[in-house]
Amino acid sequence: MDAGVLAQYVFNGVMLGVIYAMVAVGFTLFFGVLDVIQFAHGDVVMAGAFVGLATYVALHVLGVAAPAVVVFAVACAAGLGMALVGAVIARWLILPLRAAPAFNTLLVTLMLGSILRELVRLFYPNGSNPQPFPRLLPSASVNLGHFTLRLDTTILIIAGLVMIVAVNLVVRRTRLGLAIRAVAQDSETARVMGIDFERVVLVTFAIGSALAGFAGVVYGLYYNEVNFDIGLLLGVIGFSAAVVGGLGSIYGAILGGFLFAALQTVGSVALPVSSAYNNVFAFAVVIVLMTWKPTGLIAERASERV
Amino acid sequence: MTGSAATRGAARSHSGDLLVATAAVAAIGAWLWAFLATDSVGVLAGLLAFAAAAFVFGRRAAPRYRRALAARPRMATSLGVLTVCVVAVALHDQPYPLLMLCTVLLFVVACIGLDIQTGHCGLVNFAGAAFFGTGAYTAAILAAHGVPDPAVIFAGGVVAAAAGSLLILPVLRTRGYYAALVTIAFGILFSTFLEVNDSLGGPQGLKLHGIDFFGWRFNRDVNLGWTTASFYVNYVVLSLALAAGAFVFARRIERSWLGLAFDAVRLDEIAAATFGIGVGRAKIIAFTLGNFLCGVAGSVYAMMQGFIAPNNFTFGESLILVSILILGGIGNPLGILPAALIIIVVPQKLQFIQEYRFLLYGVLVVLILLFRPEGLLPRRIRDYFPGSGA
Amino acid sequence: MTAAADTMDGPAREAAAAPLLACAGLTMRFGGLVALDALDLHVAQGEILGLIGPNGSGKTTFFNVLTGLYRASGGRIAFAGRDITGLAPQAVYRAGIARTFQRSRLCLPLTVFDNVMIGNHLRLSHGACFNVFRRGALRRQYDEAVGAARSLAATFNAQLAARLFDAAGTLDMIDRRRVEICRALVNTPRLLLLDEPSAGMTRGETRELMDDILQVRAARPALTIVIIEHEMNVIERMTQRCVVLNYGSKIAEGPFRAVAADRGVQEAYLGQAVA
Numbered sequence: 001m002d003a004g005v006l007a008q009y010v011f012n013g014v015m016l017g018v019i020y021a022m023v024a025v026g027f028t029l030f031f032g033v034l035d036v037i038q039f040a041h042g043d044v045v046m047a048g049a050f051v052g053l054a055t056y057v058a059l060h061v062l063g064v065a066a067p068a069v070v071v072f073a074v075a076c077a078a079g080l081g082m083a084l085v086g087a088v089i090a091r092w093l094i095l096p097l098r099a100a101p102a103f104n105t106l107l108v109t110l111m112l113g114s115i116l117r118e119l120v121r122l123f124y125p126n127g128s129n130p131q132p133f134p135r136l137l138p139s140a141s142v143n144l145g146h147f148t149l150r151l152d153t154t155i156l157i158i159a160g161l162v163m164i165v166a167v168n169l170v171v172r173r174t175r176l177g178l179a180i181r182a183v184a185q186d187s188e189t190a191r192v193m194g195i196d197f198e199r200v201v202l203v204t205f206a207i208g209s210a211l212a213g214f215a216g217v218v219y220g221l222y223y224n225e226v227n228f229d230i231g232l233l234l235g236v237i238g239f240s241a242a243v244v245g246g247l248g249s250i251y252g253a254i255l256g257g258f259l260f261a262a263l264q265t266v267g268s269v270a271l272p273v274s275s276a277y278n279n280v281f282a283f284a285v286v287i288v289l290m291t292w293k294p295t296g297l298i299a300e301r302a303s304e305r306v
Numbered sequence: 307m308t309g310s311a312a313t314r315g316a317a318r319s320h321s322g323d324l325l326v327a328t329a330a331v332a333a334i335g336a337w338l339w340a341f342l343a344t345d346s347v348g349v350l351a352g353l354l355a356f357a358a359a360a361f362v363f364g365r366r367a368a369p370r371y372r373r374a375l376a377a378r379p380r381m382a383t384s385l386g387v388l389t390v391c392v393v394a395v396a397l398h399d400q401p402y403p404l405l406m407l408c409t410v411l412l413f414v415v416a417c418i419g420l421d422i423q424t425g426h427c428g429l430v431n432f433a434g435a436a437f438f439g440t441g442a443y444t445a446a447i448l449a450a451h452g453v454p455d456p457a458v459i460f461a462g463g464v465v466a467a468a469a470g471s472l473l474i475l476p477v478l479r480t481r482g483y484y485a486a487l488v489t490i491a492f493g494i495l496f497s498t499f500l501e502v503n504d505s506l507g508g509p510q511g512l513k514l515h516g517i518d519f520f521g522w523r524f525n526r527d528v529n530l531g532w533t534t535a536s537f538y539v540n541y542v543v544l545s546l547a548l549a550a551g552a553f554v555f556a557r558r559i560e561r562s563w564l565g566l567a568f569d570a571v572r573l574d575e576i577a578a579a580t581f582g583i584g585v586g587r588a589k590i591i592a593f594t595l596g597n598f599l600c601g602v603a604g605s606v607y608a609m610m611q612g613f614i615a616p617n618n619f620t621f622g623e624s625l626i627l628v629s630i631l632i633l634g635g636i637g638n639p640l641g642i643l644p645a646a647l648i649i650i651v652v653p654q655k656l657q658f659i660q661e662y663r664f665l666l667y668g669v670l671v672v673l674i675l676l677f678r679p680e681g682l683l684p685r686r687i688r689d690y691f692p693g694s695g696a
Numbered sequence: 697m698t699a700a701a702d703t704m705d706g707p708a709r710e711a712a713a714a715p716l717l718a719c720a721g722l723t724m725r726f727g728g729l730v731a732l733d734a735l736d737l738h739v740a741q742g743e744i745l746g747l748i749g750p751n752g753s754g755k756t757t758f759f760n761v762l763t764g765l766y767r768a769s770g771g772r773i774a775f776a777g778r779d780i781t782g783l784a785p786q787a788v789y790r791a792g793i794a795r796t797f798q799r800s801r802l803c804l805p806l807t808v809f810d811n812v813m814i815g816n817h818l819r820l821s822h823g824a825c826f827n828v829f830r831r832g833a834l835r836r837q838y839d840e841a842v843g844a845a846r847s848l849a850a851t852f853n854a855q856l857a858a859r860l861f862d863a864a865g866t867l868d869m870i871d872r873r874r875v876e877i878c879r880a881l882v883n884t885p886r887l888l889l890l891d892e893p894s895a896g897m898t899r900g901e902t903r904e905l906m907d908d909i910l911q912v913r914a915a916r917p918a919l920t921i922v923i924i925e926h927e928m929n930v931i932e933r934m935t936q937r938c939v940v941l942n943y944g945s946k947i948a949e950g951p952f953r954a955v956a957a958d959r960g961v962q963e964a965y966l967g968q969a970v971a
Contacts, residue, residue, distance in 0.1 A: 037483040039490075096676060103430060104675050106486055107632065110432070111668040111675075114625055118665035232621065236491055243484060276502035283495035290488050291476040555828060562827035562834060563813070563820040566806075570814045573803040580763055581879065582789035582818045591824055687807055687863055690838050 004146030013265035014258075015153055015222055018160035021257030022215035023238030024245065025164060026208030028253040029171070031242070032184035033204045036094055036105050040113035041212055042235020044082055044089075047116050048213030049133070049226040050124055052078040056134050071136045078213035086209025087202045095201060113231060121228040130227040133220035156218050163214050167207060168250050180204050184248065233279060240286045244293065260285070323374035328385060330371060335389035339396050341651065342403035350655050354648075361682070377693025379557070387550050394542040398528075398535035405538050406654055408610055410646045411545035412603045417630045417642045418552045419599025424628075425637035425685070426565060427592035428572025429477060430486045433493035434627035437597045439500070439619030440466040441604025446512040446614060455517045459605045466601020467594045477593060478586050481575070493621045500616035511615025514608050517544070524609075541610045548606065552599055556639045559595075561690045568592055569688075622664050629667045632674055635681030644682055714777065716741040716920050717762075717887060722771035724754070724761050724944070731757040733944035734771065739887070744913070744921045746935035746952065748928075750964055754944035755924045756798060759889050763795055764788040776886060790818060794880035795889035798924075800872050800896075804865030808856070808875050811864050812845045815879035848878050851915065852908050870901040874908065881912065890923040894930055906930055928956070940964070 023045055030038050038044075055077040059070050093112060097105045121127045137152035171177040182190040183200045191197045219234070220226045241260045245252025260282075267281045341353050375382045390407070397403045416438050423429040431437075441462030448458045476488040501509050516525030517540070524540040559565050570578040571588045579585050608614045630649050634641025653663040674681065715738035724732040731754045739745050747755050760766045762773060764785040772781045780791055794815065802811050813820065820837060821827070827834060842860070849857040852874045859867065864875055873893055880888055893909070894902040913919055925931050931938060931952055938955045940948040942964040948955045955961055 037486075039486075093672065093676075100675070100679060102482055103424075103428075104679055106430065106483060107628065108672055108675050110486075110490075110625065111629075111671045114622065114664055115668035115672070118662070118668065122662060122665060232494055236487065236494065239483075239487055240491075243487070277499075280495055280499050280502065283491040283498070286491040287473070287476055287488055287495070290480055290484055290491075558828045558831070559824075563817070563822045563837075564824055564827040566810055566813055567817065567822055569806055569810070570803060570817075573805065574801050576765060576785075577797070577801040577803070578814065579785040580765065580789060580795060581815045582786045582883070583814065584786060595824075687805075687861070688810060691835060 002146050007147040009265050013261045015157055017258035017261030018157050019215055019219055020237055020241050020260050021254040022160055022211050023234050024241035024253035024257045025250055026212050027239050027242035028247055029204050029208040031247045033201055039109040043113040043116040043231030044209050044212045045216040045234045046231035048078040048082045048216030049220045050120050051081040052217040067136055075217050078217045079210040082213030083206040083210035086205040090202050090205035117228050127228055130225050133224050133226050156222055160218050167211055244289055323371050327371040327375045331385050331389055335393055339393045342407055390546050394539055401536040401538050404536055404542055406651050408541045408545045410650050411549040412607045413646045414549045414642050415552045415603035416600045417627055418556045418639050419596035420627055421631055423592050423596035426568040429589055429593055431489050432624050433489040434600055435619045435623035436493045436496035437466040437600035438604035440469045441601030442608035442614045445605035445608045446514050449514055462605025463598040463602035467598040470593055470597035493624045497616045497620045513613050517609045553639050629671050632671050633681055635683040637685035638683050641681055641683035715739055718774045720772050723769045724757055725769045731944050742918055742920055744935050746931040746938040747922055747924045748938055749941035753941040755941055756891055759795055759891055792886035794885035796876045796880050796891055798891040798895055802864045802872055807861050808864055809845050809860045811875050812878050812882050815882040848882055869896050870905055873905055887920045892924050894927045
């Protein structure tokens with residue numbers, strides 16, 4: 001294969017990996033503090049993309065045209081909006097069900113995902129069809145043989161990585177992060193030590209969901225199209241990536257995200273079937289990986305307590 | 307033991323209760339008829355309000371009469387079957403309500419299958435629609451190749467169970483959230499695959515002919531002597547037989563050592579293994595039985611509809627099946643019937659909410675889980691041989 | 697059931713020399729953590745052995761390895777002259793080892809009878825066709841099982857036998873423990889492992905439960921018991937011999953009084969009290 005073509009695949013794969021990693025980090029954070037899986041997380045990504053899109057439309061109507069301002073506003077609206085959504089989910093859906101069987105939390109979040117999808121499909125103007133997402137980033141590009149280095153994609157990769165690193169720094173280096181890690185280690189002890197458990201949970205959900213909101217905007221800016229059902233695929237892949245990397249570990253989630261992007265890229269190149277099968281392949285990979293390593297490649301910290 | 311004398315005494319005092327219980331079933335039948343037959347939004351709202359009121363106010367008096375019926379499981383089942391038959395005859399010239407009745411009964415079959423998996427054995431399955439769809443597509447392919455229809459229906463179940471065995475390894479190796487993820491991935495994979503695969507009709511789907519049981523042509527109107535009935539009466543008979551069979555089957559499983567093993571596995575896998583219960587075996591049995599029932603229901607549904615397409619079997623449809631379980635009361639096959647009736651018929655009747663149904667189900671299930679997680683008819687403590695005075 | 701105990705009594709006396717359970721070099725590692733460190737331990741037929749040690753010394757891990765929930769990283773386990781190392785939990789149970797759990801693992805929504813029957817599962821027919829289609833035969837098995845469960849519960853306490861068809865979740869703590877022990881005894885095991893039976897109970901309840909256990913033991917003299925406890929008076933009263941674990945190895949062994957006087961044992965406990 002031509003080196004340029006190869007580089008192109010790697011470049012696109014990295015972009016995909018960044019998006020998946022942003023989603024996976026949320027899963028891993030939530031699991032860390034509460035031992036729950038928020039199955040609607042993929043749909044939070046989708047909702048973030050649509051909030052960003054709506055913000056763009058609103059600014060357009062208001063006549064704000066400066067690209068930098070628009071991009072900033074779109075990202076902020078998506079991030080803050082989803083942070084709020086995440087906190088609301090934690091406060092009114094996840095925390096009340098703490099004492100109930102895990103199955104109930106699972107179902108509530110699955111149904112919540114369905115609700116988010118349907119809300120967008122039914123109430124976003126023409127929401128049942130794919131929506132064009134504006135190109136807000138400079139579209140300059142450099143051609144190196146068969147390899148096109150696009151400036152907008154480069155910016156997205158860097159922005160995504162910066163946000164992941166920022167979340168990681170918050171968790172590793174700040175007092176808030178210390179509280180999050182304390183709750184993740186042992187919520188009972190953390191509570192005895194005077195940590196406001198509920199607040200930590202809400203903030204964690206806000207941070208993870210904000211990252212998902214950003215991921216939605218990155219997705220939209222990269223593909224220039226969003227649809228109400230993208231959350232299903234993103235959620236399943238994000239969760240699998242978090243599991244493969246070992247739930248509870250941020251580095252694992254990032255690794256898992258890139259692993260999935262790599263598998264998907266290789267699959268789309270190597271498989272002789274049409275690109276229509278891309279998603280079929282992605283889901284099959286999820287099933288196979290789960291069978292192969294049911295608790296992730298990097299083993300989960302605690303074994304079953306007997 | 308002096309049990310037999312006591313039981314006989316109890317039976318005598320129950321005969322009055324039994325009469326009341328029978329009258330209640332008849333009333334439910336009348337309600338069902340009105341519910342299926344009405345076209346008016348007002349009447350429908352009134353019926354639902356009436357049912358809700360009866361449910362709330364009847365709850366205190368109900369246990370006595372329920373016990374009277376529960377003590378005679380065979381009679382109770384026959385009474386239920388008879389009631390549905392009478393409703394079907396009363397609706398004989400209204401094809402659309404009959405079609406809805408069939409759909410409800412077939413969904414009951416599929417949900418009983420899921421209930422064995424999820425409600426009893428604790429295997430979460432979010433790919434119910436995929437197994438239902440496997441049965442449907444199997445029927446479409448086999449029927450087109452001239453396989454006799456009874457064999458087609460059976461094969462629908464077998465192929466769905468076989469498709470399930472593809473998933474059995476991941477399902478056995480994973481638990482909880484991870485197992486849920488596997489079935490979700492499979493459910494989405496299934497409908498996506500059908501969309502992109504042209505050899506199975508692609509997004510346009512496939513056409514099927516009506517059922518033919520050795521010359522008994524289901525798609526022909528039935529002569530009842532005094533009048534002709536819509537051909538859907540044939541499908542009511544078949545789906546009712548399947549639903550009753552599945553119901554009795556699930557009940558017997560629950561009231562047995564196998565049902566106990568399922569419960570032990572669901573409630574505490576580690577303790578179950580420590581006391582010698584074959585956890586993997588229980589899961590394989592439950593998963594296979596459940597998928598078989600989904601497949602059978604799917605194949606009959608496909609032949610009844612005469613047309614199937616990938617968007618009948620999406621992940622959203624799987625969530626509907628799970629919603630029925632949750633609304634009815636997980637683990638209780640009896641709850642599935644009213645739940646399926648509400649979830650399937652109400653949006654069909656109220657066309658203006660049809661578009662919003664996924665949204666409404668989502669909200670409904672979230673509210674149930676927050677405020678009444680045990681569902682409409684909560685599962686009862688196991689009584690292996692009811693009415694025998696244990 | 698007493699008949700079964702009688703037949704086991706004869707060979708038990710002969711086998712007094714060969715221990716019922718013998719572990720050699722038993723090791724369990726979790727990543728870098730060594731929970732059991734080359735543990736050698738034997739239990740004689742008919743003995744009541746106390747297993748004590750500070751928190752995290754590997755007592756429950758030992759039970760988990762023994763019953764097949766964990767796969768030992770090294771070493772061997774011989775039970776009744778048979779190597780049972782690495783067997784699945786189901787096979788260990790079949791071989792005759794039953795246990796209770798520290799954190800009660802009853803199925804609370806199920807009845808007392810159902811919980812006891814979980815322990816009796818090996819003797820029940822659990823084929824799908826049998827259970828669905830041969831209801832008459834199932835009925836006979838069921839009636840027999842109800843009788844057995846009732847008489848087993850009655851050996852503890854008549855009130856418990858009367859509540860056979862109540863949900864286990866409606867019982868109080870001591871009755872739940874009793875049900876747990878019934879579940880472990882219903883299959884007439886040769887070795888019973890009790891993991892901190894006094895956990896979550898008052899002094900008085902603990903004494904009552906221990907009376908019950910001794911009474912059950914009196915009815916089945918061949919039953920061998922290993923008991924993990926933190927309540928030292930329980931250990932003193934119940935056991936003939938104690939093994940003290942610390943950091944997964946045996947630091948002392950012998951009658952309770954001798955062990956309690958041991959300096960190493962006192963330091964192990966003190967060290968934990970200080971930390």
